[in-house]
Each structure stands twice: as structure tokens, then as C-alpha cells.
Amino acid sequence: MSTATTERHDVVGHSNTPILELENVGKSYGNVHALRGVSLNVRQGEVTCVLGDNGAGKSTLIKIMSGLHDHTDGTMKLDGVARRFGSPRAAQASGIATVYQDLALAPLMSVWRNFFLGNELRKGPLRTLDIARMKRICEDELGKMGVVVPDLDRPVAGLSGGQRQCIAIARAIYFGARVIILDEPTAALGVKQSGVALRYIVKARDAGLGVIFITHNPHHAYLVGNHFIILKLGRVVLDAHRDDLTLEQLTTEMAGGQELAELSHELRGIDPGKVIEPGEVEHGHVEAPALSREELKAVEREDEEEPRA
Numbered sequence: 001m002s003t004a005t006t007e008r009h010d011v012v013g014h015s016n017t018p019i020l021e022l023e024n025v026g027k028s029y030g031n032v033h034a035l036r037g038v039s040l041n042v043r044q045g046e047v048t049c050v051l052g053d054n055g056a057g058k059s060t061l062i063k064i065m066s067g068l069h070d071h072t073d074g075t076m077k078l079d080g081v082a083r084r085f086g087s088p089r090a091a092q093a094s095g096i097a098t099v100y101q102d103l104a105l106a107p108l109m110s111v112w113r114n115f116f117l118g119n120e121l122r123k124g125p126l127r128t129l130d131i132a133r134m135k136r137i138c139e140d141e142l143g144k145m146g147v148v149v150p151d152l153d154r155p156v157a158g159l160s161g162g163q164r165q166c167i168a169i170a171r172a173i174y175f176g177a178r179v180i181i182l183d184e185p186t187a188a189l190g191v192k193q194s195g196v197a198l199r200y201i202v203k204a205r206d207a208g209l210g211v212i213f214i215t216h217n218p219h220h221a222y223l224v225g226n227h228f229i230i231l232k233l234g235r236v237v238l239d240a241h242r243d244d245l246t247l248e249q250l251t252t253e254m255a256g257g258q259e260l261a262e263l264s265h266e267l268r269g270i271d272p273g274k275v276i277e278p279g280e281v282e283h284g285h286v287e288a289p290a291l292s293r294e295e296l297k298a299v300e301r302e303d304e305e306e307p308r309a
């Protein structure tokens with residue numbers, strides 16, 4: 001059994017101490033404050049969801065935790081010890097794996113080659129590739145995640161988006177990840193494939209990893225998350241445990257909460273002083289007054305006549 005696999009089994013058995021802790025972390029790019037006062041804990045066997053719209057600071061947060069960028073304020077701790085990774089390699093060596101949306105897989109290479117890319121197993125005095133062993137391990141590890149790939153020699157480009165996600169996750173776990181950061185893993189996937197990716201998130205959690213699930217989709221987050229953080233313009237605007245939050249609250253907060261309620265007032269032409277009941281703003285859906293068919297056609301005509309820049 002490889003060291004990586006042993007390590008994986010060691011982390012199962014959940015403890016309450018966070019693996020990774022951010023305390024009041026901030027990041028400025030010159031005058032731009034991309035993040036301010038962000039605190040979060042990543043615990044083993046838990047999924048921490050970080051939600052936010054474009055420009056909320058999600059990428060910046062990922063870059064700090066994955067060693068690409070240094071934070072400019074606050075403290076990041078790994079196993080209770082303050083750390084600055086300095087490089088992605090250092091973060092990886094500390095067990096922090098990041099699976100980006102584009103997955104960093106080589107599409108024309110086979111499944112097993114991708115699995116071992118950069119970590120190939122070799123044998124004998126000539127250090128030739130130990131293909132049989134790599135294929136066997138790859139098959140075993142994918143099997144643990146519930147993925148059966150009929151032909152490991154197939155290029156990964158031929159697999160579904162969900163299966164490709166799984167290879168990236170299984171690879172990270174096998175090579176000793178303790179924390180896995182998933183950057184919008186369901187963003188480019190349809191409903192069915194999103195389900196596949198979400199199942200793998202649960203598998204990674206159940207394997208004892210601390211999972212950070214970055215998404216803008218509250219429905220996906222709520223299906224798998226233990227803890228939820230919403231970032232807005234670089235600040236934490238919601239930080240709640242699953243027990244203290246309903247899907248509806250998460251969705252409303254994500255959609256803009258109070259701002260959405262105000263917009264709803266405006267669009268309905270209701271007296272802004274009137275209190276809107278929580279149930280009236282549902283799932284981020286704004287009930288704008290419906291346009292008649294004629295009005296709709298007039299809007300389309302206006303759009304067509306609008307001079308293009």
C-alpha cells in the first residue's frame with residue numbers, strides 16, 4: 001500500500017480541530033481590496049461551501065489557500081500553526097489540493113496517464129514506466145469513488161464532465177490531499193452531470209477530507225454542504241452551519257437578500273414602506289409585472305433598432 005493511501009486512511013476518524021483556519025484574512029491588489037476580514041474553518045469530513053457572485057473574491061480566496069497568492073492581512077493556520085505557503089507546490093505538499101474548473105487534465109492522454117501525470121511509477125534498473133501497476137491503482141482508486149471506466153487507455157476527452165471531475169478528485173486523494181478545494185465543479189455541467197460531481201464531493205467528504213466547495217449555486221451547495229459562507233465584494237455576508245439555515249434562506253441571501261426585496265418592491269410598484277414577508281421572495285425569483293405580447297414585441301423591436309456600438 002502506498003504512503004498516500006495510508007495517509008488517507010489515517011485522516012478518517014473526524015476530529016473537531018480545523019485542518020485549515022482563516023482568521024480575518026484580507027488581500028489587497030494595490031488599492032483594490034479583494035478580500036477583507038474573511039474567517040473560515042475547514043474540518044475533516046465536512047464540506048464548507050463558499051458562495052459568491054462574480055467579483056465576490058472567490059478566486060482570490062482559492063489562490064490564498066492554494067499557495068498562489070499571499071494574504072496581506074490576517075492569519076491562515078494549518079493544523080493550528082500559522083502558515084504562508086509561498087507556492088502551490090508547498091500547499092500541495094501540505095495536503096491542500098485544488099481542482100480547477102478546467103481540471104488540469106490532459107484531454108488526449110489516457111485515464112491512467114492523467115491519474116499519474118507528474119508522479120509516474122517506475123520499475124527496474126532502467127526506471128521504465130510501471131504501466132501495469134499504475135493501471136491497477138488507477139482502477140482501484142476510481143472504483144473507491146464509484147467510477148467504473150471500461151477502458152483506462154481511453155483519452156479523458158471521451159469521458160463525461162462528471163467523470164473527469166472524479167478523476168481529478170480521486171487523484172488528489174490518492175496523492176495525499178487532506179483538504180480539497182473544488183473551484184466551481186458544477187458550473188459547466190448539466191443537471192445529470194452535476195449530480196455525478198456532487199456525489200463525488202460526498203465521497204471525498206466521507207473519505208475524511210475537508211472539502212471546500214466553491215460555487216454560485218445555492219441548490220448544489222445545500223445538497224452537500226455542512227457549512228455555508230457567502231462572500232460579497234470581498235466580505236463575508238453570511239456564515240452559517242447547515243442546522244441554522246434553510247435552503248430558502250441560503251438562496252435568498254445568495255440572490256441578494258435585502259437588495260432583492262427592494263428590487264421586488266420597485267418592480268411591483270409597491271409602497272417601499274410595506275414590509276415583505278420572507279416567503280414572498282422565493283429562490284431569487286423576482287416577480288416582475290408580466291408584459292403583454294404587444295409590449296414584448298415592442299421591446300424586441302427596440303432592441304433590434306438599437307444601434308450597435
Ligand SMILES: Nc1ncnc2c1ncn2[C@@H]1O[C@H](COP(=O)(O)OP(=O)(O)OP(=O)(O)O)[C@@H](O)[C@H]1O
Pocket residue numbers: 029032033034052053054055056057058059060061
Ligand atoms: N490580480 C488582480 N489585480 C487587481 N485586482 C484583482 C486581481 N485579481 C482580482 N482582482 C479584483 O479582486 C476582486 C475579487 O476578484 P475575484 O476574481 O477573486 O472574484 P471572484 O469571486 O472569483 O469572481 P469571478 O467569479 O468573476 O471570478 C475583483 O474586484 C477583481 O477585479
